Amino acid sequence: MSDLSIKTDHVQKVLKSFIQKEVHGAGFQRVVVGISGGIDSAVACYLAADALGAENVLAIRLPYRTSSADSLEDAQKVVDATGVQSLTIPITELVDPLINRFPEMNGLRRGNIMARTRMIILFDQSAAFNGLVMGTDNKTEALLGYTTVHGDAACAFNPLGDLYKTQIRQLGKALGIPESIQIKPPSADLWEGQTDESELGFTYAEVDPLLHLLVEQHATPGECIQAGYTREFVEMIIQRVHRNRFKRLLPKVASISGGPVNYDI
Numbered sequence: 001m002s003d004l005s006i007k008t009d010h011v012q013k014v015l016k017s018f019i020q021k022e023v024h025g026a027g028f029q030r031v032v033v034g035i036s037g038g039i040d041s042a043v044a045c046y047l048a049a050d051a052l053g054a055e056n057v058l059a060i061r062l063p064y065r066t067s068s069a070d071s072l073e074d075a076q077k078v079v080d081a082t083g084v085q086s087l088t089i090p091i092t093e094l095v096d097p098l099i100n101r102f103p104e105m106n107g108l109r110r111g112n113i114m115a116r117t118r119m120i121i122l123f124d125q126s127a128a129f130n131g132l133v134m135g136t137d138n139k140t141e142a143l144l145g146y147t148t149v150h151g152d153a154a155c156a157f158n159p160l161g162d163l164y165k166t167q168i169r170q171l172g173k174a175l176g177i178p179e180s181i182q183i184k185p186p187s188a189d190l191w192e193g194q195t196d197e198s199e200l201g202f203t204y205a206e207v208d209p210l211l212h213l214l215v216e217q218h219a220t221p222g223e224c225i226q227a228g229y230t231r232e233f234v235e236m237i238i239q240r241v242h243r244n245r246f247k248r249l250l251p252k253v254a255s256i257s258g259g260p261v262n263y264d265i
Contacts, residue, residue, distance in 0.1 A: 004212055006167050008174035015159045016051035022157040023052060023132055030056040030131030034122050034152075035078055035086075036188070037061075037071030039172045039181055042078045044136040044160055046175045054083035058129045062118040065092040070184070077178045087125065091117050111188065115151030123154075132156035140165040140204055143211055144237075145244025146196065152188070153247060164212065165204035202233070210237055 023031060031048050035041040048057045059082075061075045072088075079086040095117050099110055119133075126133045135155030137147055139162055147153040160168060165186070172182055186196040186204065197203045210229055213219040214237070219227070224234045253261040 004164055004166050004208055006163075006170055008171050011163075011167075011171060012047070012050075012174070015047050018159050019048055019051040019134070019157075026132060026156070028130065028132050030058070030129055031134040032058045032060065032122055032126045032129055032131045033134045033136065034062055034118055035059045035075045037068075037074030037078075037181065038184070038186060039177065040138055040160060040165075040168055040186075041136040042074075042177045042181050043168055043172050043175060044134060045078050045082055045084060046177065047159060048134060049082040049084050055085065056131070057082070057084040058125065058131060059084045059086045060122060060125060061086070061088040062091050062121060063088070064090070064095070064114055068187075070180075071187075074178065074181045074184070077181070081176075081178065089121055089125075091121070112148050112151060115148035115188070119151050119154045126156075134159065136160055138163055138165050138168050140208055140211060142248055143215070143241050143244075144200065144207070145240060145247050146200065147247055149247055164208040166208045206233075207237060210234065211241075214238065214241070 019031070023029065029052065031052060033041060033045050033048060035045055045057065045059050059075070059079055061072060063072055076086075078084075091114060095110075095113050098113055099105055102109075122133050133155045135153070135158030137153055137155075137158060138160050141147050142153075142161060163171065169182065187194050188196065200207075210224060210233070213224050213227060221231075221234050221238065225231055255261050
């Protein structure tokens with residue numbers, strides 16, 4: 001089985017240096033981060049406050065009318081512990097007119113609208129605050145496609161994107177994240193009772209070692225099965241990673257000039 005343990009002191013130093021380099025290198029001093037009361041955004045906020053100073057971080061809570069009161073309280077614990085600046089901007093009045101226009105709308109569409117509305121607000125506030133939007137998605141979510149394009153996946157940079165969920169939890173413990181956040185079931189808080197693992201159909205603790213085997217150790221499906229995973233689980237995860245590859249890449253551009261198409265110099 002894969003070893004997902006990390007040296008948390010070293011990782012903290014690397015990520016804080018990364019935050020400073022990305023922000024200052026772009027000519028900024030500040031960041032904006034959406035905080036949900038979950039472990040990922042809490043870790044991101046703690047790191048940003050350490051890297052840039054609490055006064056240079058704006059944490060924004062973006063609740064919907066069905067959002068958990070516990071999530072708002074846990075997000076406030078992060079604000080209080082780090083001393084960062086904060087705002088609370090409810091999204092209900094923004095998303096409900098569109099949702100109500102289509103009575104047949106399913107949960108996926110509603111969730112995508114909420115996630116993208118939250119990102120609209122974060123980028124608007126980044127202009128008002130003069131700071132970059134910092135991402136909070138982790139590697140497990142990215143590989144599985146458990147993200148919304150132009151929603152929670154949108155950001156100027158992301159310090160957590162190469163850490164699996166179980167590694168984020170290790171880092172959160174080392175940073176002293178409040179215990180109520182560390183032990184709560186992961187959730188995008190899109191509707192009452194919603195959790196990541198109930199939607200995925202498996203736990204992060206189950207899938208992270210398999211993803212680590214496939215990605216970091218380049219294990220074959222047969223080797224993963226030999227490691228103790230069922231063929232059905234291995235095939236399902238591989239198919240899901242392949243199917244959601246488009247979410248992890250910039251949109252492809254047709255090459256006419258014959259040169260690079262990423263416009264960089």
